[in-house]
Amino acid sequence: MHPVAYGEVRIPERLWHWLEALLLSERTLETKCFMLCEALELPGRVVFLVRELVPLSEEDYEVRSPSLVVTRPEFVHRLLERCYRENLSLLEAHSHPWAGHARFSETDHRSDREKFRATESLSPPFRHGTLVFGNDMSFEGHMWDWVSQQVVPIVRIAIVGVPYRLQYATPYAYRGYDAAVQRVYDRQVRALGAEGQAILAELTVALVGAGGLGSQIGQALAHLGFGQILWIDPDRLELTNLNRVVGATYAQAKRGVRKVKALAQRLNRLCPPDEPRRVVPIPEDVRTPELAPLLLGSDLIIGAVDSATVRQYLNLLAVCGLIPYLDAGVGLRAEYGRIHMGGGQVQVVVPSETACLTCVGNLVQASVEEQLTPEQRERSIRAGYIQGERIPNPQVVFLNGVVANLLVWEAVKLCTGCQQVHPYVYYDLIEQTTFPVDAPRDPNCYLCGDSPDSLLGTGIKGVQGFIEKRTARPIPTPRQSASKKEVANAE
Numbered sequence: 001m002h003p004v005a006y007g008e009v010r011i012p013e014r015l016w017h018w019l020e021a022l023l024l025s026e027r028t029l030e031t032k033c034f035m036l037c038e039a040l041e042l043p044g045r046v047v048f049l050v051r052e053l054v055p056l057s058e059e060d061y062e063v064r065s066p067s068l069v070v071t072r073p074e075f076v077h078r079l080l081e082r083c084y085r086e087n088l089s090l091l092e093a094h095s096h097p098w099a100g101h102a103r104f105s106e107t108d109h110r111s112d113r114e115k116f117r118a119t120e121s122l123s124p125p126f127r128h129g130t131l132v133f134g135n136d137m138s139f140e141g142h143m144w145d146w147v148s149q150q151v152v153p154i155v156r157i158a159i160v161g162v163p164y165r166l167q168y169a170t171p172y173a174y175r176g177y178d179a180a181v182q183r184v185y186d187r188q189v190r191a192l193g194a195e196g197q198a199i200l201a202e203l204t205v206a207l208v209g210a211g212g213l214g215s216q217i218g219q220a221l222a223h224l225g226f227g228q229i230l231w232i233d234p235d236r237l238e239l240t241n242l243n244r245v246v247g248a249t250y251a252q253a254k255r256g257v258r259k260v261k262a263l264a265q266r267l268n269r270l271c272p273p274d275e276p277r278r279v280v281p282i283p284e285d286v287r288t289p290e291l292a293p294l295l296l297g298s299d300l301i302i303g304a305v306d307s308a309t310v311r312q313y314l315n316l317l318a319v320c321g322l323i324p325y326l327d328a329g330v331g332l333r334a335e336y337g338r339i340h341m342g343g344g345q346v347q348v349v350v351p352s353e354t355a356c357l358t359c360v361g362n363l364v365q366a367s368v369e370e371q372l373t374p375e376q377r378e379r380s381i382r383a384g385y386i387q388g389e390r391i392p393n394p395q396v397v398f399l400n401g402v403v404a405n406l407l408v409w410e411a412v413k414l415c416t417g418c419q420q421v422h423p424y425v426y427y428d429l430i431e432q433t434t435f436p437v438d439a440p441r442d443p444n445c446y447l448c449g450d451s452p453d454s455l456l457g458t459g460i461k462g463v464q465g466f467i468e469k470r471t472a473r474p475i476p477t478p479r480q481s482a483s484k485k486e487v488a489n490a491e
């Protein structure tokens, strides 16, 4: 266990609206609400993933006045028991209905210290924090760190919705950025506004994939000025990549340099020399368990990969970590120098708001293909349903460029709110058309659905639990189902 410097909160937008309605329902008396959370323990910080709101009724208050609110001990006991039983952490939120810029009062500081001391002995890893909200939902927050034995601040709340919003605690509110940076982004600020630009600079993006699509996405993210880009891909450059991996050189491909290292090195030259490197190359398989905290700690995950299983994994991380996930894919069919089918799609997954990949089921086809027997594969290839493995898929830079930038545009809209987000966009290369596709979220989805058993906001425990379950009980492949059927027929 390491000391924690600060805390953060991620809350689905619908819970945020409910919290707002509860706290602002009473304009003269202080109002309280509890939040049951999964605490994501990351290096140096804790992210509270809000799973459930627990409002108080009038009889749950012991004292309630314009400037004081005390909860009945029995109510708190019941909650703590539940936290203990279900391994959840607790955030308390109360309102200061008279305050524009919310700050803790002296009484708040005193009583919170006492509370934190009292709950510390209960059972680590129990995390306990409090938040105070003003009448405009501005807030200040703090939590107890049992390692340093100190109260540490909760600095921001990410409201996971469309658009995705970050709200900073009163003492950490945005103070603008310096003139040099202003100069670099001058033309862009004219499009996105200074606030929009500042939001991009605050965000850490995990970009998975550095191929034809990923290289163009990474390049655009770096030019846009995203705060940090964690770029994950284990592959080395090859000569056959040079037709589409933007930024790679012949010499690097000859030497077989790791893709992310080559691309990051070039894009980091966009920053002033004294600034910290913004593009961080991570030449590893994204499913390496050690990378999970890094991905769960980012604000946005972007997938530009061609494997259905990796896509599924990124979708799982996003749902468990309450992180928006943007996914892109392209496909091209050509024969004898004639392209007869081509296009791509971009999906924006905002957990609990828009459809996840499982809801849409666009993984179905791909995972079926991956599970085919060699004979089934051969038949499908002959019939033209899928591309043969021995014949590399056709790949062209212009198709990747369109789809990569469609994704980047959705990412910018999602983060800045400068335009309406389209959760699913399809591009047809032959018809030269781009159109949003209706992809409704499935409220019964076992990953992101509304049931309390869904994996929404379950953090690293959810990810691990899901993988363990999967490995213990593998889903029957078409071959197994077919052979069972054959056996049944034979009988």
Ligand SMILES: [Zn+2]
Binding pocket: 355, 356, 357, 358, 359, 360, 442, 445, 446, 447, 448, 449
């Ligand atoms: Zn879903």
